[in-house]
Amino acid sequence: MQSRESSQVVTLPPMGPELSPEQINRKSQTHWVIMLGKNISNMMPWGLKSELGYREQRWTSFDRCVPYPLGNLTSTGVDRQAMGEIHQSGFSMSSSDVVTKELVKYAQEQAAELGESYAAEGLRVLTPLTGNDDRAMVQRIIQTVQPYAYQYHEMAYEFTDGAAQRIAASKLNPKEKEIAFAVAKVLLNGSQAALASGERQYEELITMMSDAQVGKPGISNPNEYHRWLCGQLGKEVPERVNRMQNNSSDSKAINLLAERALREETAFDELQAERKARKELEARLEKLEKGQAKAAS
Numbered sequence: 001m002q003s004r005e006s007s008q009v010v011t012l013p014p015m016g017p018e019l020s021p022e023q024i025n026r027k028s029q030t031h032w033v034i035m036l037g038k039n040i041s042n043m044m045p046w047g048l049k050s051e052l053g054y055r056e057q058r059w060t061s062f063d064r065c066v067p068y069p070l071g072n073l074t075s076t077g078v079d080r081q082a083m084g085e086i087h088q089s090g091f092s093m094s095s096s097d098v099v100t101k102e103l104v105k106y107a108q109e110q111a112a113e114l115g116e117s118y119a120a121e122g123l124r125v126l127t128p129l130t131g132n133d134d135r136a137m138v139q140r141i142i143q144t145v146q147p148y149a150y151q152y153h154e155m156a157y158e159f160t161d162g163a164a165q166r167i168a169a170s171k172l173n174p175k176e177k178e179i180a181f182a183v184a185k186v187l188l189n190g191s192q193a194a195l196a197s198g199e200r201q202y203e204e205l206i207t208m209m210s211d212a213q214v215g216k217p218g219i220s221n222p223n224e225y226h227r228w229l230c231g232q233l234g235k236e237v238p239e240r241v242n243r244m245q246n247n248s249s250d251s252k253a254i255n256l257l258a259e260r261a262l263r264e265e266t267a268f269d270e271l272q273a274e275r276k277a278r279k280e281l282e283a284r285l286e287k288l289e290k291g292q293a294k295a296a297s
Contacts, residue, residue: 037122122194155191
Protein backbone atom coordinates (compact mmCIF):
# COMPACT_ATOMS: atom_id res chain seq x y z
CA MET A 1 0.00 0.00 0.00
CA GLN A 2 1.35 3.42 -1.00
CA SER A 3 1.97 5.78 1.91
CA ARG A 4 0.24 9.19 1.98
CA GLU A 5 2.23 12.30 2.79
CA SER A 6 -0.38 14.99 2.16
CA SER A 7 -2.79 15.98 4.94
CA GLN A 8 -4.68 18.68 3.07
CA VAL A 9 -8.41 17.98 2.92
CA VAL A 10 -10.17 18.81 -0.35
CA THR A 11 -13.37 20.83 0.09
CA LEU A 12 -15.79 22.38 -2.35
CA PRO A 13 -15.92 26.18 -2.68
CA PRO A 14 -18.96 27.99 -1.22
CA MET A 15 -21.85 28.23 -3.66
CA GLY A 16 -23.79 30.91 -1.82
CA PRO A 17 -27.13 30.57 -0.05
CA GLU A 18 -30.39 30.10 -1.87
CA LEU A 19 -32.35 33.34 -2.09
CA SER A 20 -35.56 33.49 -0.10
CA PRO A 21 -38.75 34.81 -1.75
CA GLU A 22 -38.37 38.00 0.31
CA GLN A 23 -34.82 38.52 -0.93
CA ILE A 24 -35.86 37.90 -4.52
CA ASN A 25 -38.68 40.43 -4.19
CA ARG A 26 -36.32 43.03 -2.72
CA LYS A 27 -33.71 42.51 -5.43
CA SER A 28 -36.42 42.61 -8.10
CA GLN A 29 -37.89 45.98 -7.13
CA THR A 30 -37.54 48.71 -9.73
CA HIS A 31 -34.47 50.84 -8.98
CA TRP A 32 -34.09 54.36 -10.36
CA VAL A 33 -30.63 55.79 -11.06
CA ILE A 34 -29.54 59.26 -12.11
CA MET A 35 -26.19 60.68 -13.19
CA LEU A 36 -25.45 64.23 -12.05
CA GLY A 37 -22.05 64.27 -13.76
CA LYS A 38 -21.23 63.75 -17.42
CA ASN A 39 -23.14 61.37 -19.71
CA ILE A 40 -22.35 57.66 -19.45
CA SER A 41 -22.06 55.48 -22.55
CA ASN A 42 -23.01 51.81 -22.17
CA MET A 43 -21.77 50.89 -25.63
CA MET A 44 -18.62 49.18 -26.85
CA PRO A 45 -17.60 48.57 -30.49
CA TRP A 46 -19.09 45.06 -30.30
CA GLY A 47 -22.32 46.02 -28.53
CA LEU A 48 -23.56 46.69 -25.00
CA LYS A 49 -20.90 47.07 -22.32
CA SER A 50 -23.25 45.67 -19.70
CA GLU A 51 -26.82 44.37 -19.53
CA LEU A 52 -28.68 47.32 -18.01
CA GLY A 53 -32.32 48.09 -18.64
CA TYR A 54 -35.98 47.90 -17.74
CA ARG A 55 -38.38 45.27 -19.04
CA GLU A 56 -37.62 44.92 -22.77
CA GLN A 57 -35.62 48.16 -22.95
CA ARG A 58 -31.82 48.10 -22.81
CA TRP A 59 -30.08 51.36 -21.93
CA THR A 60 -27.26 52.24 -24.33
CA SER A 61 -26.44 55.41 -22.41
CA PHE A 62 -27.32 57.33 -19.27
CA ASP A 63 -27.74 61.03 -20.03
CA ARG A 64 -26.96 63.38 -17.18
CA CYS A 65 -29.82 64.53 -14.95
CA VAL A 66 -32.24 61.96 -16.44
CA PRO A 67 -33.65 59.27 -14.09
CA TYR A 68 -33.54 55.75 -15.56
CA PRO A 69 -35.49 52.76 -14.23
CA LEU A 70 -33.79 49.40 -13.84
CA GLY A 71 -35.71 46.14 -13.74
CA ASN A 72 -34.91 42.43 -13.80
CA LEU A 73 -33.42 41.32 -17.10
CA THR A 74 -33.55 37.73 -18.30
CA SER A 75 -31.26 36.03 -20.78
CA THR A 76 -30.30 32.52 -21.80
CA GLY A 77 -26.89 31.13 -20.92
CA VAL A 78 -25.01 27.89 -20.47
CA ASP A 79 -26.07 25.83 -17.45
CA ARG A 80 -22.54 25.35 -16.16
CA GLN A 81 -23.55 23.04 -13.32
CA ALA A 82 -25.45 20.69 -15.63
CA MET A 83 -22.70 20.76 -18.23
CA GLY A 84 -20.11 20.02 -15.53
CA GLU A 85 -22.05 17.00 -14.32
CA ILE A 86 -22.39 15.70 -17.88
CA HIS A 87 -18.67 16.19 -18.45
CA GLN A 88 -17.81 14.32 -15.23
CA SER A 89 -20.02 11.42 -16.27
CA GLY A 90 -17.93 10.97 -19.41
CA PHE A 91 -20.94 11.39 -21.69
CA SER A 92 -19.98 12.70 -25.12
CA MET A 93 -21.95 15.72 -26.41
CA SER A 94 -21.95 17.75 -29.58
CA SER A 95 -21.91 21.56 -29.57
CA SER A 96 -25.63 21.58 -30.39
CA ASP A 97 -26.40 19.63 -27.20
CA VAL A 98 -25.32 22.39 -24.81
CA VAL A 99 -27.67 22.66 -21.83
CA THR A 100 -28.94 26.19 -21.24
CA LYS A 101 -30.99 27.92 -18.59
CA GLU A 102 -32.63 31.27 -17.97
CA LEU A 103 -30.37 33.77 -16.21
CA VAL A 104 -31.68 36.73 -14.21
CA LYS A 105 -29.82 39.99 -13.63
CA TYR A 106 -31.72 41.62 -10.80
CA ALA A 107 -32.53 45.32 -10.75
CA GLN A 108 -30.67 45.75 -7.47
CA GLU A 109 -27.53 44.16 -8.95
CA GLN A 110 -27.65 46.55 -11.92
CA ALA A 111 -27.97 49.56 -9.62
CA ALA A 112 -25.07 48.33 -7.48
CA GLU A 113 -22.92 47.80 -10.58
CA LEU A 114 -23.53 51.35 -11.78
CA GLY A 115 -22.94 52.77 -8.31
CA GLU A 116 -19.60 50.99 -7.97
CA SER A 117 -18.48 52.31 -11.36
CA TYR A 118 -19.74 55.89 -11.33
CA ALA A 119 -20.62 57.03 -7.79
CA ALA A 120 -17.45 59.12 -7.56
CA GLU A 121 -18.52 61.01 -10.69
CA GLY A 122 -22.04 61.76 -9.46
CA LEU A 123 -24.25 58.73 -10.15
CA ARG A 124 -26.80 58.02 -7.45
CA VAL A 125 -29.50 55.42 -6.85
CA LEU A 126 -32.75 57.25 -6.13
CA THR A 127 -33.58 55.12 -3.09
CA PRO A 128 -36.76 57.09 -2.20
CA LEU A 129 -38.22 55.85 -5.52
CA THR A 130 -37.20 52.19 -5.17
CA GLY A 131 -40.11 49.91 -6.03
CA ASN A 132 -42.02 52.73 -7.72
CA ASP A 133 -43.27 51.84 -11.22
CA ASP A 134 -45.62 54.82 -11.45
CA ARG A 135 -43.92 56.77 -14.22
CA ALA A 136 -46.33 59.71 -13.91
CA MET A 137 -45.63 60.08 -10.20
CA VAL A 138 -41.87 59.84 -10.68
CA GLN A 139 -42.13 62.46 -13.44
CA ARG A 140 -44.05 64.85 -11.17
CA ILE A 141 -41.51 64.54 -8.39
CA ILE A 142 -38.45 64.86 -10.62
CA GLN A 143 -39.91 67.81 -12.53
CA THR A 144 -40.52 69.56 -9.20
CA VAL A 145 -37.11 68.91 -7.70
CA GLN A 146 -35.11 69.16 -10.93
CA PRO A 147 -37.03 70.79 -13.78
CA TYR A 148 -33.82 71.48 -15.70
CA ALA A 149 -30.44 69.80 -16.19
CA TYR A 150 -28.59 72.19 -13.91
CA GLN A 151 -24.91 72.91 -14.24
CA TYR A 152 -22.59 71.75 -11.50
CA HIS A 153 -22.14 75.18 -9.97
CA GLU A 154 -25.94 75.73 -9.81
CA MET A 155 -26.84 72.50 -8.06
CA ALA A 156 -26.01 73.40 -4.45
CA TYR A 157 -28.67 76.10 -4.49
CA GLU A 158 -31.15 74.33 -6.76
CA PHE A 159 -31.24 71.19 -4.60
CA THR A 160 -31.64 73.12 -1.32
CA ASP A 161 -33.41 76.49 -1.38
CA GLY A 162 -34.55 76.17 -4.98
CA ALA A 163 -35.97 72.68 -4.48
CA ALA A 164 -37.69 73.70 -1.25
CA GLN A 165 -39.39 76.64 -2.98
CA ARG A 166 -40.55 74.50 -5.89
CA ILE A 167 -41.85 71.76 -3.60
CA ALA A 168 -43.77 74.29 -1.51
CA ALA A 169 -45.35 75.83 -4.61
CA SER A 170 -46.12 72.47 -6.26
CA LYS A 171 -49.37 70.53 -6.39
CA LEU A 172 -47.76 67.40 -5.00
CA ASN A 173 -49.71 65.71 -2.23
CA PRO A 174 -48.13 65.52 1.26
CA LYS A 175 -46.67 62.04 0.68
CA GLU A 176 -45.19 63.07 -2.66
CA LYS A 177 -43.69 66.21 -1.09
CA GLU A 178 -42.01 64.03 1.53
CA ILE A 179 -40.56 61.84 -1.22
CA ALA A 180 -39.52 64.94 -3.19
CA PHE A 181 -37.43 66.23 -0.27
CA ALA A 182 -35.81 62.79 0.06
CA VAL A 183 -35.03 62.82 -3.67
CA ALA A 184 -33.57 66.33 -3.36
CA LYS A 185 -31.22 65.08 -0.66
CA VAL A 186 -29.99 62.26 -2.92
CA LEU A 187 -29.52 64.68 -5.83
CA LEU A 188 -27.67 67.13 -3.60
CA ASN A 189 -25.30 64.39 -2.50
CA GLY A 190 -24.68 63.28 -6.08
CA SER A 191 -24.21 66.83 -7.29
CA GLN A 192 -21.46 67.42 -4.75
CA ALA A 193 -19.64 64.33 -6.04
CA ALA A 194 -20.05 65.57 -9.62
CA LEU A 195 -18.75 69.01 -8.62
CA ALA A 196 -15.74 67.55 -6.81
CA SER A 197 -14.96 65.30 -9.78
CA GLY A 198 -15.26 68.26 -12.13
CA GLU A 199 -12.95 70.37 -9.96
CA ARG A 200 -10.35 67.59 -10.01
CA GLN A 201 -10.55 67.37 -13.78
CA TYR A 202 -10.17 71.14 -14.03
CA GLU A 203 -7.06 70.98 -11.88
CA GLU A 204 -5.72 68.17 -14.07
CA LEU A 205 -6.30 70.42 -17.09
CA ILE A 206 -4.31 73.22 -15.48
CA THR A 207 -1.56 70.73 -14.62
CA MET A 208 -1.36 69.42 -18.19
CA MET A 209 -1.29 72.95 -19.58
CA SER A 210 1.36 73.95 -17.03
CA ASP A 211 3.47 70.95 -18.01
CA ALA A 212 3.20 71.84 -21.69
CA GLN A 213 4.30 75.39 -20.92
CA VAL A 214 7.58 74.17 -19.39
CA GLY A 215 8.33 71.65 -22.13
CA LYS A 216 6.89 68.56 -20.46
CA PRO A 217 4.26 66.24 -22.03
CA GLY A 218 0.86 67.89 -21.71
CA ILE A 219 -1.68 69.82 -23.75
CA SER A 220 -1.45 73.38 -25.00
CA ASN A 221 -5.14 74.12 -25.52
CA PRO A 222 -8.35 72.91 -23.88
CA ASN A 223 -10.53 70.62 -26.02
CA GLU A 224 -14.31 70.66 -26.47
CA TYR A 225 -14.92 68.60 -23.31
CA HIS A 226 -12.74 70.94 -21.26
CA ARG A 227 -14.76 73.91 -22.50
CA TRP A 228 -17.98 72.12 -21.51
CA LEU A 229 -16.51 71.32 -18.10
CA CYS A 230 -15.53 74.94 -17.48
CA GLY A 231 -19.09 75.97 -18.27
CA GLN A 232 -20.40 73.42 -15.76
CA LEU A 233 -18.06 74.77 -13.09
CA GLY A 234 -18.79 78.40 -13.91
CA LYS A 235 -15.12 79.01 -14.67
CA GLU A 236 -13.42 80.73 -17.58
CA VAL A 237 -11.72 78.47 -20.08
CA PRO A 238 -7.96 78.71 -19.37
CA GLU A 239 -5.97 80.23 -22.18
CA ARG A 240 -2.73 78.89 -23.60
CA VAL A 241 0.34 80.67 -22.26
CA ASN A 242 3.24 81.04 -24.67
CA ARG A 243 6.36 81.05 -22.45
CA MET A 244 8.51 82.39 -25.29
CA GLN A 245 6.37 85.46 -25.76
CA ASN A 246 7.42 87.67 -22.84
CA ASN A 247 8.34 87.68 -19.17
CA SER A 248 4.73 88.02 -18.08
CA SER A 249 4.03 84.68 -19.73
CA ASP A 250 6.94 83.16 -17.79
CA SER A 251 5.47 84.52 -14.57
CA LYS A 252 2.06 83.16 -15.37
CA ALA A 253 3.46 79.69 -16.06
CA ILE A 254 5.43 79.77 -12.81
CA ASN A 255 2.32 80.87 -10.92
CA LEU A 256 0.32 77.98 -12.38
CA LEU A 257 2.98 75.50 -11.30
CA ALA A 258 3.10 77.01 -7.82
CA GLU A 259 -0.68 76.78 -7.53
CA ARG A 260 -0.53 73.13 -8.62
CA ALA A 261 2.05 72.33 -5.92
CA LEU A 262 -0.07 74.08 -3.30
CA ARG A 263 -3.14 72.06 -4.32
CA GLU A 264 -1.18 68.83 -3.96
CA GLU A 265 -0.07 69.82 -0.46
CA THR A 266 -3.60 70.73 0.63
CA ALA A 267 -5.46 67.80 -0.98
CA PHE A 268 -6.50 66.37 2.40
CA ASP A 269 -7.76 69.74 3.61
CA GLU A 270 -9.78 70.14 0.42
CA LEU A 271 -11.39 66.73 0.95
CA GLN A 272 -12.33 67.67 4.51
CA ALA A 273 -13.74 70.96 3.26
CA GLU A 274 -15.83 69.13 0.65
CA ARG A 275 -17.30 66.85 3.31
CA LYS A 276 -18.04 69.78 5.61
CA ALA A 277 -19.73 71.72 2.80
CA ARG A 278 -21.84 68.70 1.87
CA LYS A 279 -22.98 68.17 5.45
CA GLU A 280 -23.87 71.84 5.79
CA LEU A 281 -25.95 71.73 2.60
CA GLU A 282 -27.74 68.57 3.72
CA ALA A 283 -28.47 70.17 7.10
CA ARG A 284 -29.87 73.22 5.34
CA LEU A 285 -32.15 71.10 3.18
CA GLU A 286 -33.37 69.22 6.26
CA LYS A 287 -34.08 72.53 8.01
CA LEU A 288 -36.06 73.76 5.00
CA GLU A 289 -38.11 70.55 4.94
CA LYS A 290 -38.91 70.79 8.65
CA GLY A 291 -39.87 74.43 8.21
CA GLN A 292 -42.37 73.53 5.50
CA ALA A 293 -43.78 70.64 7.53
CA LYS A 294 -44.26 72.92 10.54
CA ALA A 295 -45.97 75.56 8.41
CA ALA A 296 -48.34 72.98 6.92
CA SER A 297 -49.36 71.57 10.33
